[in-house]
Amino acid sequence: MARVLINFAHPALEKSRMHRQLLMAVKGMQGITFNDLYEQYPEMDIDAAREQDLLLKHDVILLQHPFYWYSAPAIVKQWMDLVLEHGWAYGHTGNALQGKYLTNVISAGGAESSYQRGGHHEYTVREFLLPFLQSAILCNMHYAAPYVIYGVHKMDNQDIKEEAQRYRKMLELLRDDKIPLAGLPALNTMNQVLQLPTTQPDKV
Amino acid sequence: MNQHSLLFQSMIYLAAAIVFVPIAKKMGLGAVLGYLLAGVIIGPSILGFIGKEGEDIMHFAEFGVVMMLFLIGMELEPTLLWRLRSSILGLGGLQVVVSAAAIAALAYFLGQPVNAALALGMILSLSSTAIVLQTLNEKGWMGTSAGQSAFSVLLFQDIAVIPMLAIFPLLATQVATDAETHSPSLRDGLPGWGQTLVVLGAVGVIIIAGRYLVRPLMRIIARTRVRELFTAMALLMVVAIAVLMSLVGLSPALGAFLGGVVLANSEYRHELESDIEPFKGLLLGLFFIAVGASIDFKLIMEEPLLIFGLVLGLMALKALVLLMLGKIFKLSTDQNLLFAFALADIGEFAFVLLSFSNQTQLLDARLTDMLTAIVAISMALTPLIMLLYEKVVQPYFTRCVPDAEERKNDEINEKNAxxxxxxxxxxxxxxxxxxxxxxxxxxxxxxxxxxxxxxxxxxxxxxxxxxxxxxxxxxxxxxxxxxxxxxxxxxxxxxxxxxxxxxxxxxxxxxxxxxxxxxxxxxxxxxxxxxxxTVDTSLRMGSDALRMLGVRAYYSERAARTFFRQDERALKGLSALRDDKKQYVNIMKERIDEMEKLISSDRIKTWLDEGQGWNPESLREEIRGEADDTVPQP
The missing domain is CATH 3.40.50.720 (NAD(P)-binding Rossmann-like Domain)
Structure with a gap:
């Protein structure tokens, strides 16, 4: 069973339709650790020891957040700055995170078509997430394909609920080792997991 | 005294106090000595700014003693008084009786008739409540066992003045005839039991009024929010007690003391204390100045040896009696010395009793004048004697009196930013x-x-x-x-x-x-x-309360900080508002109204809606209004 950690960051959850639903869908899931950064550190004072301890206890680390300005909300950066210490996460002796999988779970307002050459945002989401990819590599981790929910602004409540269920399904597959983790970096997005044949043939 | 000369007199007295008290303080002599010195200097003997009217001032200023006893009473809980009962009655009683007897014997031996000798004994056995308590307070010795004993004795003496005033007419060869020497009293012409009833009635009035009348009255005054009414009320209480006591022929100081004790547990105690304190201080200062001014140097010059001999002899005698009593009451040696030094002087009640006995021809005029000088000198010597005790006697005892007041400021030998x-x-x-x-x-x-x-x-x-x-x-x-x-x-x-x-x-x-x-x-x-x-703590509490109600921690945190900024801003605005209107009294109510207005106004939205950058609503609306997504939408 893969141990999954969700580091969640939303500074104004009360204003977010999508993440509220995502949270509701994953709430209480067995084997998934949900770590709400803004709730835990409202004064932005990250407890690095606690966070490092959490990282050590998990195999897959998901950074779940809205896609603010092609990146993550401020506390995610703060978290990276303080938790991924030299000598622990990277550097000659820094191999605490060796072999773990890291990626982002993001919601974006725009459609997938706008994140490409000639599109409104010109670049792909994966390109925008380059700093996360390289950070993972520096920390001897694998950067798995990000899980991206596009077009949130145009979704109605029903769409959002369905997205939340898909997210939950994906997490179950990850947790229950239905898909080999080693294949994750090669995917385009982690959403594709839902279409892959699972290693054990028991479908929902 | 017309208005001009009253103002002039006030100026002289105040100026003298302001010049000499700091000088005396600086020289380590204490405020009481400073006032006395000021009196001597502006008095008839040296500068002559004040003459005979000094005595009027003294009578007026005696009121400071009344106020002091009121304040002392207020500091005293009835339980403490009960605890002190044995030292008040035992020590105080013995002090007055033994000292009076010893002095009377001395006077008789020196050729005074029996009745005059007895009167002298009683007059001179008393000590100065004003000077002794003030000096003890100033030095911070009130809490020591000597201080407590001295206080008990002084309290008893204040009480003892009443029977003394009653006994004096019996001793007098010629009964006081005129009304102006002896203030008219309700007791005059009453039989013994009637007098007792009147006295008990007056005491009852003070206790009942203190218990049941003053509190509701104070509450009403508090509601008017007019600050000076409190002062007026406090003064009225003391004056009314003094009037009532004089009316029944009791000591106003004693009545005030009683009134103070009754109010000791009142919630307005501190209010009253702070209102009366400055009046007390000033009047006592005035009183000491008047004492200083009343010292007749001409008389002293004529017979310096006799007068100073009598002063020292009397004080030594009283001190001996006190030392003996202190020993009986098991005071340690250093405390016993302080006790004896403090109470060896002759008190201000002597002035009252002296003029009374002069009017009744109990003592002749020359003797009265001489005794007035002796009393004044002994009072003036008290702070000096205490100084002597502090600088010479006390250092001999390794077990120094522990006290907070006298503690010297520490030597500071570090320099920090x-x-x-x-x-x-x-x-x-x-x-x-x-x-x-x-x-x-x-x-x-x-x-x-x-x-x-x-x-x-x-x-x-x-x-x-x-x-x-x-x-x-x-x-x-x-x-x-x-x-x-x-x-x-x-x-x-x-x-x-x-x-x-x-x-x-x-x-x-x-x-x-x-x-x-x-x-x-x-x-x-x-x-x-x-x-x-408390602002930061209460807001932290509020923010935690929000959190416990399920509001996001980060939001609660920011809301508290925003509220804090808003509140500080509002406070500055209100401060300006207050300056405009110059209304200290009603400002509190206005401020509360204003605060409510601020909080309930649309500003509340401003601070709750900070963080618009995280609100996708407007962007979402824009996108929905368009055919395809040409708007930046990270």
């Missing part, structure tokens, strides 16, 4: 925080127990009054950068602020404020960094 004045629960937090961050602070505190306790914990705190220039200078105010004022008492805070602004203008001040009023006051003083005591 930060000075903290006041190291109570507030200042200590700030101090600990700075220390934890490697900032050394010079810490001043006025609570000697706290200073000692902190010393024991290894924290260097200096005992010293930061509102004094020399102390601040010694603490390195010239080179320091910050002065953190965290004293408990706003008045003191105020003084430190003014002092620092005047003499050390380069210092940045960080000032603690307990009340809204204090905050406004500090704003008026031009303090830029004011820290309202």
């Amino acid at each position: 930060v000075i903290i004045a006041g190291f109570g629960r507030f200042g200590s937090m700030t101090g600990r925080f700075l220390r934890a961050n490697g900032i050394a602070c010079t810490i001043l505190d006025m609570d000697s127990d706290r200073v000692d306790a902190l010393h024991n914990l290894g924290i260097k705190v200096y005992y010293g009054d930061a509102s004094r220039y020399d102390i601040l200078a010694a603490a390195g105010a010239k080179d320091a950068r910050l002065l953190i004022i965290a004293t408990d008492n706003h008045e003191q805070t105020r003084e430190i602020v003014s002092l620092a602004k005047k003499y050390f203008p380069h210092l940045q001040l960080l000032v603690r404020a307990a009340q809204m009023e204090d905050t406004f006051d500090l704003m008026d003083l031009g303090v830029l960094h004011i820290y309202r005591e």
Whole structure:
């Protein structure tokens, strides 16, 4: 069973339709650790020891957040700055995170078509997430394909609920080792997991 | 005395006090001696600014003694009085009886007739409540066993004046005839049991009024929010008691004392104390000046040896009696000496009794004049004797009197960038925080127990009054950068602020404020960094409450901070508003209204909706209104 950690960051959850639903869908899931950064550190004072301890206890680390300005909300950066210490996460002796999988779970307002050459945002989401990819590599981790929910602004409540269920399904597959983790970096997005044949043939 | 001369007299008295008291203080002589000295100098013997009318002033100023006893009564809980009963009755009673007998015997031996000798014994056995208590207070000896014993004796003497006044007419060969010498009393012409009833009735009136009338009255006055009415009420109470007591022929001082005791547990105690305190101080000062002025130097010059011999002889005799009694009542030697030194003088009641016995021809005029001089001299000597005790006798005893008041300011030998004045629960937090961050602070505190306790914990705190220039200078105010004022008492805070602004203008001040009023006051003083005591804590509590109700932590946190900023801004606005209207009295109500308006107005939306950058609503609407997504939508 893969141990999954969700580091969640939303500074104004009360204003977010999508993440509220995502949270509701994953709430209480067995084997998934949900770590709400803004709730835990409202004064932005990250407890690095606690966070490092959490990282050590998990195999897959998901950074779940809205896609603010092609990146993550401020506390995610703060978290990276303080938790991924030299000598622990990277550097000659820094191999605490060796072999773990890291990626982002993001919601974006725009459609997938706008994140490409000639599109409104010109670049792909994966390109925008380059700093996360390289950070993972520096920390001897694998950067798995990000899980991206596009077009949130145009979704109605029903769409959002369905997205939340898909997210939950994906997490179950990850947790229950239905898909080999080693294949994750090669995917385009982690959403594709839902279409892959699972290693054990028991479908929902 | 017309108005002009009254003003002139006031000016003379006040100027004399202001010139001589600081000089006496500086020389270590104490305020009482300063007042006496001022009296001597402006009196008929030297400058002659005041003459015979000094006696009128003295009678008026005796009221200071009444006020002092009122205040003393208020400090006393009835339980304490009960605890002191054996020393009041035993020690006090024996002191008066034995001293009076000894002095009477001496007088008789020196050729006075029996009745005059008895009168002299009684007159001279009394000590000066005003001077002794004031001096004991000033030196901080009130709490010592000698101080307590002295207080008990003085209390008994005040009570004893009443029977003395009753006995004197019996001793007199010629009964006082005129009404003006003896104030008319309700008791006149009543039979013995009637007199007793009147006296008991008057005492009952004071107790019942104190219990059941004063409190509701004070409540009504408090509701008017007119500050000076409190003062008026406090004065009225003391004056009314004095009038009532005089009416039934009792000592006003004693009545005031009783009134004070009745009000000791009242919730308005501090209010009353602070209102009467300055009047008491001034009147007592006036009284001492009058005593100084009444010393007849011409008479003394004529018979210096006789007079000084009598002064010393009488005081030595009284001191001997006191020493003996102190021994019986098991005072330790040093305390016994203090007790004897303190009470060896002859008190102000002697003036009253002397003039009374003069009118009744009990004593002849020359003797009365001479005794007046003797009493005045002995009173003037009391502070000197106490000084002698303090400087010469006390050092002989290794077991010095422990006291907070007299404690010398500590020698300060460190220079830091930060000075903290006041190291109570507030200042200590700030101090600990700075220390934890490697900032050394010079810490001043006025609570000697706290200073000692902190010393024991290894924290260097200096005992010293930061509102004094020399102390601040010694603490390195010239080179320091910050002065953190965290004293408990706003008045003191105020003084430190003014002092620092005047003499050390380069210092940045960080000032603690307990009340809204204090905050406004500090704003008026031009303090830029004011820290309202409970604001941060209460907002943290509010933010936690929001959290417990399920609101997101980050939102609660930001809401509290935003609210804090908003509140500070509102406070500044209100401060300006207050200056405009110049209405101290009703400002509180207005401020509350204003606060409510602010909170319920549309501004509440402003602070709740900060963080618009995280609100996707407008963007979402825009996108929905368009055919395809051409708007940036990260």
